[in-house]
Amino acid sequence: MKRYLSAASLVLALAVAACTQAAPSGTASPGVSGAPSDRAGGRVVLPMAADPGTMNPIFAGSVAEVQLARVLFNGLARLNPETFVPEPMLATSWESTDDAMEYTFHLRDGVKWHDGQPFTADDVKFTMDKIMDPELATRPGRSFTALESTEVVDASTVKFIMKTPFPAFVSYLAYNVQIAPKHLLEGVEDLQNNTAFNTDKPIGTGAFRLVENVKGDHITLEANPDFFLGPPKLDRVIFKLLPDANTQIAQLKTGEIDLIPRLDVSVAPSVEGTPGVRLDTGVTAQFWALHLNHDFPPFTDVRVRQAMAYAIDREALVSDVLHGQGQVAAGPIAPILKSAYNPDVEPYPYDPERSKELLEEAGWTDTDGDGILDKDGEPFRFTLQVLKGFPVAEQVSAILEQEFKALGMDVTQQAYDLASFITDVRDTRSGPNMSQAYVVFMFLAPEPDDIWSYFHSSNAEAGSNFNVYRNPDADRLLDLARTSVDPEERRQAFFDVQQLLHDDVARDFLFYPNEIYAMKDTLHGVPVSTLPYPYVEQWGYE
Amino acid sequence: MLAYAVRRLGSALLAMFAVTVITFSIIQLAPGGPAILLDDRLTADDREQIRRNLGLDQPLPVQYYLWSSALVQGDLGDSYLQREPVSDLIARAFPNTLLLAGVSLALAILIGIPLGIFAAARVNSSWDYGSTFFSVVGISIPSFWLGILMIILFSVNLRVLPSAGMYTLGGDRGLADLSTHIVMPAIVMALAPLATVVRYTRSSMLGVIRNEYIPTARAKGLAERVILYRHALKNALVPVVTVIGLQLPVFLGGSVIVEKIFAWPGMGRLAVDAAFGRDYPVVMGVTVVVTLMVVVANFLTDLLYGFLDPRIRWA
Numbered sequence A: 001m002k003r004y005l006s007a008a009s010l011v012l013a014l015a016v017a018a019c020t021q022a023a024p025s026g027t028a029s030p031g032v033s034g035a036p037s038d039r040a041g042g043r044v045v046l047p048m049a050a051d052p053g054t055m056n057p058i059f060a061g062s063v064a065e066v067q068l069a070r071v072l073f074n075g076l077a078r079l080n081p082e083t084f085v086p087e088p089m090l091a092t093s094w095e096s097t098d099d100a101m102e103y104t105f106h107l108r109d110g111v112k113w114h115d116g117q118p119f120t121a122d123d124v125k126f127t128m129d130k131i132m133d134p135e136l137a138t139r140p141g142r143s144f145t146a147l148e149s150t151e152v153v154d155a156s157t158v159k160f161i162m163k164t165p166f167p168a169f170v171s172y173l174a175y176n177v178q179i180a181p182k183h184l185l186e187g188v189e190d191l192q193n194n195t196a197f198n199t200d201k202p203i204g205t206g207a208f209r210l211v212e213n214v215k216g217d218h219i220t221l222e223a224n225p226d227f228f229l230g231p232p233k234l235d236r237v238i239f240k241l242l243p244d245a246n247t248q249i250a251q252l253k254t255g256e257i258d259l260i261p262r263l264d265v266s267v268a269p270s271v272e273g274t275p276g277v278r279l280d281t282g283v284t285a286q287f288w289a290l291h292l293n294h295d296f297p298p299f300t301d302v303r304v305r306q307a308m309a310y311a312i313d314r315e316a317l318v319s320d321v322l323h324g325q326g327q328v329a330a331g332p333i334a335p336i337l338k339s340a341y342n343p344d345v346e347p348y349p350y351d352p353e354r355s356k357e358l359l360e361e362a363g364w365t366d367t368d369g370d371g372i373l374d375k376d377g378e379p380f381r382f383t384l385q386v387l388k389g390f391p392v393a394e395q396v397s398a399i400l401e402q403e404f405k406a407l408g409m410d411v412t413q414q415a416y417d418l419a420s421f422i423t424d425v426r427d428t429r430s431g432p433n434m435s436q437a438y439v440v441f442m443f444l445a446p447e448p449d450d451i452w453s454y455f456h457s458s459n460a461e462a463g464s465n466f467n468v469y470r471n472p473d474a475d476r477l478l479d480l481a482r483t484s485v486d487p488e489e490r491r492q493a494f495f496d497v498q499q500l501l502h503d504d505v506a507r508d509f510l511f512y513p514n515e516i517y518a519m520k521d522t523l524h525g526v527p528v529s530t531l532p533y534p535y536v537e538q539w540g541y542e
Numbered sequence B: 001m002l003a004y005a006v007r008r009l010g011s012a013l014l015a016m017f018a019v020t021v022i023t024f025s026i027i028q029l030a031p032g033g034p035a036i037l038l039d040d041r042l043t044a045d046d047r048e049q050i051r052r053n054l055g056l057d058q059p060l061p062v063q064y065y066l067w068s069s070a071l072v073q074g075d076l077g078d079s080y081l082q083r084e085p086v087s088d089l090i091a092r093a094f095p096n097t098l099l100l101a102g103v104s105l106a107l108a109i110l111i112g113i114p115l116g117i118f119a120a121a122r123v124n125s126s127w128d129y130g131s132t133f134f135s136v137v138g139i140s141i142p143s144f145w146l147g148i149l150m151i152i153l154f155s156v157n158l159r160v161l162p163s164a165g166m167y168t169l170g171g172d173r174g175l176a177d178l179s180t181h182i183v184m185p186a187i188v189m190a191l192a193p194l195a196t197v198v199r200y201t202r203s204s205m206l207g208v209i210r211n212e213y214i215p216t217a218r219a220k221g222l223a224e225r226v227i228l229y230r231h232a233l234k235n236a237l238v239p240v241v242t243v244i245g246l247q248l249p250v251f252l253g254g255s256v257i258v259e260k261i262f263a264w265p266g267m268g269r270l271a272v273d274a275a276f277g278r279d280y281p282v283v284m285g286v287t288v289v290v291t292l293m294v295v296v297a298n299f300l301t302d303l304l305y306g307f308l309d310p311r312i313r314w315a
Helices: A063-072 A121-131 A140-144 A169-176 A195-200 A245-254 A302-310 A314-321 A352-361 A391-406 A418-426 A448-455 A472-483 A487-503 B002-029 B044-054 B060-072 B086-121 B126-140 B143-157 B175-209 B213-219 B224-253 B256-261 B267-276 B280-308
Strands: A043-048 A077-079 A086-088 A091-096 A102-107 A147-154 A157-162 A208-214 A218-223 A236-241 A277-282 A287-292 A326-328 A381-387 A410-416 A437-442 A508-513 A515-520
Touching: A043 A063, A063 A208, A063 A218, A063 A236, A077 A169, A086 A091, A086 A169, A091 A169, A102 A121, A121 A140, A121 A147, A121 A157, A140 A169, A157 A169, A208 A236, A245 A515, A245 B143, A287 A302, A287 A391, A302 A352, A302 A508, A314 A326, A314 A391, A314 A508, A381 A391, A381 A418, A391 A410, A391 A437, A410 A418, A418 A437, A448 A472, A448 A487, A472 A487, B002 B060, B002 B280, B060 B280, B086 B126, B086 B175, B086 B224, B086 B256, B086 B267, B086 B280, B126 B175, B143 B175, B143 B256, B175 B224, B175 B256, B213 B224, B224 B280, B256 B267, B267 B280
Parallel strands: A043 A236, A381 A410, A381 A437
Antiparallel strands: A077 A086, A091 A102, A102 A157, A147 A157, A208 A218, A218 A236, A277 A515, A287 A437, A287 A508, A326 A508
């Protein structure tokens, strides 16, 4: 299926999943056709799991769409994949008023679209206006509810006006927005189905430009010699359609593709040790958590939630399920988000005795000797809802089931495919069939402010607060962190809310997973990031 | 003959109507919704807007009416995921599936029938047991397993065959290139039907050989080859043709697993991606085409009976 990667959201560790220069005419030895150094710069062949329905950055949603849009187009700024600090791209500098109500961006001179037309402030306003168009209901638009308007000051200056102070604006802009060309899209009646631009001939400002899109087979990009940061090292980047993850691995081993981003940790051992292939890992801002529905009766009691938190051996999960590729989590903000991470919040230790004490305190004991905890004649019973097709989710769920059973809980598993999981579990938050308990991966923007979406009570009914956590104290701290223009006050608010979410077991934080990239070992300059592929102009062969 | 064809056409249209109504209802009943509606950051308003944009806010019968009246005009609608006409998607995928199906079917028939005759002519010999063993293995091996195994052996270890796709990147996209790419998927796809054809040919031949006209032919002094191929085979083929006819829609619908493993851009993969992504227009479009294929395949099978056995009349 075509899996969707919403810019900054749940979207589980999606198993990600195409002529060019002097390649051999391919009769006998497919293995050599991916050889890199046919020409000076060489080419990189990347796998894609599905044909992109669009490469227009305003609409890009699936993994392949986002990957392509980010190589073909640029934002005003981009986030450094290691520090998450915004760096200049189409804008060279920016400043904001002290009240974080107005942001002024100075655009780079001399930038040209792939068709040779100049890039101007009008393109920026056009793109932002489309992103914010309620009729289009775009993904990036949802990060900018605080944005009032975009104004063109002059051809190389743009001003963004906020409704409320929004200190995280530049981060979100760098993360979520790539600029599309006004001169090609203005006046198009149906922008979403405009295949002439979206799939056949997208025109961006990026380091690579589209040569051909052979649907059902591959997409070829070539170096843009006029790229504003200088010509890229590689000659070509080819996206090859390979829907099956096992086939992707086979093709990496034969050298038919050069890189697999975001390799599932469960298959990493089968790639490790392949001659000529290297595994790179990197830390991320993502976290995995057990979601206990705060409105589902046994979980309404914080002591029960804490008891369950103490029952989980997180170190074992990291070593056994992640093969060590991750870090035990204490809260939603990963250590990599240095400006906001609170190192004083300790993860819950594995302490089943403490779990039993807490459950007893909460009134849960086995009175009838059937091995199941009960209270007021009701057994401690719930369903662990398991998302199938995601090995980490499946394995963690199986381990947690045993750990909860050991406490005397009556746990049963129920399996769901992605689409039914989302509607029947994630988005069924109340009523008789409300979700109960499930383990999923949380996809955060690399900006601490993003936790607002996950824990603020205003996102409980619809939005990313899936397990309906409602706490006025948390709301107040989250609002303060979101709007405060005093960096110290903002930091303190993030620190306090991390402690609160941990103590309250708002979500049961498990671990921060590492990303794993498998690539040809001569390939260099590829940052390991959750959202591929930044800095593609710097990729090259040794 | 003409009346027969008209009657068949009538029942085909009826079948088409029933199948589309049922599929239309089932996909809407399936849990989950179109993948574009699954984004967790969507507000209730966004969801409503997207549903309106897709026409999903209309009552189901109205949606079916709109879809079927467009269909009559040859319009299958636009894919939610690919955002292009479903007919374009199918027009791209169908020839690829047809090619793979044709090659696999040819393998199954050209190897399966002679092997079945061979086994029948030497019944209870070690050749016969060997072919039985081969058939059982062929029917039992899961294609995803065999596919991956073949990729590991022939692509990763021996490096003699390409692992996936239809053409080499940057190659000439010629016939030679295509042939090397089709070898593995065709073998994997042909194996189970081939084994089935072997079994049916063998048992059907054994049945026919017992008929009195065979000893009669032998008594006339005819060569064993002539007996087998001219006298026995034609009659023995009726059940075999039935089996192949029943397999046709499976072939033409595309093998989901084979197409996915070997990255073969055909109908099976299109259908499965659409089903998982709840891409309703594509699911419906593929359903229409496959239903049409089933109807045509059944009709052709029936016609073929008459040619094989003149006693069968179309009435």
